[in-house]
Amino acid sequence: MERIMSSADNQVLDVFVVGAGFAGLYMLHRARKAGFSAQVVEAGPDVGGVWFWNGYPGARCDVESMQYSYGFDDELQQEWSWSEKFATRDEIMRYVNYVADRLDLRSGVKVNTRVTAAHYSDVDGLWDVATSSGESYRCRYLIMATGALSSTRIPPIPGLETFKGEVLHTGNWPRDRQIDFAGKRVAVIGTGSSGIQVITAVAPEAERLTVFQRTANYSVPMRNRPMTPEYERQWKDRYPELRHEARYNTTAGTIYELSDRSALEATPEEREAEFERRWQIGSPNFLRAFKDISLDEEANEFAAEFVRRKIRETVKDPETAAKLIPTSHPIGSKRICVDNHYFEVFNRDNVGLVSIKEEPIVEITQNGIRTSAAEYPLDAIVFATGYDAITGPLNAIDIRGREGRLLKDEWRDGPSAYLGLMASGFPNMFIVTGPGSPSVLVNVINAIEQHVEFIGDCLTWLRDNDLDTIEPDPEAQEKWADHVDEVANATLMVRGNSWYMGANIEGKPVRFMPYAGGIGPYAKKCQEIVQDGYKGFVVS
């Protein structure tokens, strides 16, 4: 372990935040408001986190814009106006920049600076942090706001380095130039949320688009539309109440139209009518048509079969439709995709589909992709192959706690963190939306705000009580990890081989990482823990 040489004139910061996405920015604001000295460092050249990097064509959020925004400041949410029901990535970036300027956050963010190591000192209880630019920082509280989806992943396909054309990843889209696909032969590998969006956007532009699909995926229509003043008013008039409702009385952190009815109790006609009604409205709301879709196999199959039928009806070529029909996992066990006419893309003459289960990729050549059946000449390959999610960004940093213990080693068999917030042996290090918290299963901005507020209140409480150090009791942490497993195992989500489980990364331990119990129950649990004097934490 290389020691971090901290300079004698390093000021000891109260709070040091890694990452200037939605989490890091709000953490900075909250820490400053509470009177703490705080500094954020950000690897990228600007604020915005995952939205900064995901500048691919078609990038858009599938949570409604009126809900996918900060709720902590009523002035902000009243001032800002969204132009569409579901915001584009560019509009979200304008919003993040507006918040950063409005709250004067840029002065606390050092960009183009990647944290490479963070070591806890057993001697003085401070963290030493090293960055790629050779600077070091000392702080009492280290806040990892590194995001769940910031370690992009390109699968190790032989020959990739020999390809003469352009290689792109949706999560690390070039920022310095416009990518023009006109007249180009393009491949997209991957059909998750990013793949489905980029495919839909690139298809009309490219000369030829070939989609390489490993797992056929479920997708429901987004049915985006321009914002109307009436719809905006409905939200703005009741924002504080609705934000509270989303935080404490929903599982998804988003207000959807829920159902208290089982799909098994409905008649086939009733089920059909309800699925069709929701299909026409659009959005992930579809999965809430009946209360047991994510819990009961038979109920799930009704919803899955409805989507399969829609695919068959949409895609004209039956062979292509058959390849696109998902059968390997329950609907919702991988994150549901939400699209703008995705399946219609496969009716275009310039679009082809390769199922790599039937026709595996053998190698990438200088000129394209060679499968077991053919060679596809290409000018560009777009990897929409996802992320080393949740733990990837943390494990990429040399994080060492008490006695030099390495976080990555502690998590060798899968991550464990009390409430998904703190790991035993790593005092005063908080993780925003870490493993074991609702994070990616819910409206992540809501999850971020709940965590940042918990952390901010905790730091104030420590200061008010003349305490310096907090970390989880190992027993409480283990119990929480068991609870996270138990809740996940009661759902069909563990059947998806998804990035939620780490199953997309070879060699990564397979453990369902987010907390599937919902943000409402989770946030109430956090409140109880605070009321019990931070039960399950050890303070000194």
Ligand code: N01
């Ligand atoms: O990544 P993914 P993503 N060869 O991991 C395939 C959020 N998001 O960037 O299913 C060939 O979901 C892989 O196949 P398989 C959202 O939370 C939101 O799309 O593993 N293919 C899969 O098809 C989302 O869930 C929005 O068999 C390979 C794809 O690549 C999360 O980000 C938009 C492969 C990866 O899908 C991540 O989405 C975008 C290989 N070796 C993202 N390895 C919205 O809000 C992987 N694949 C709309």
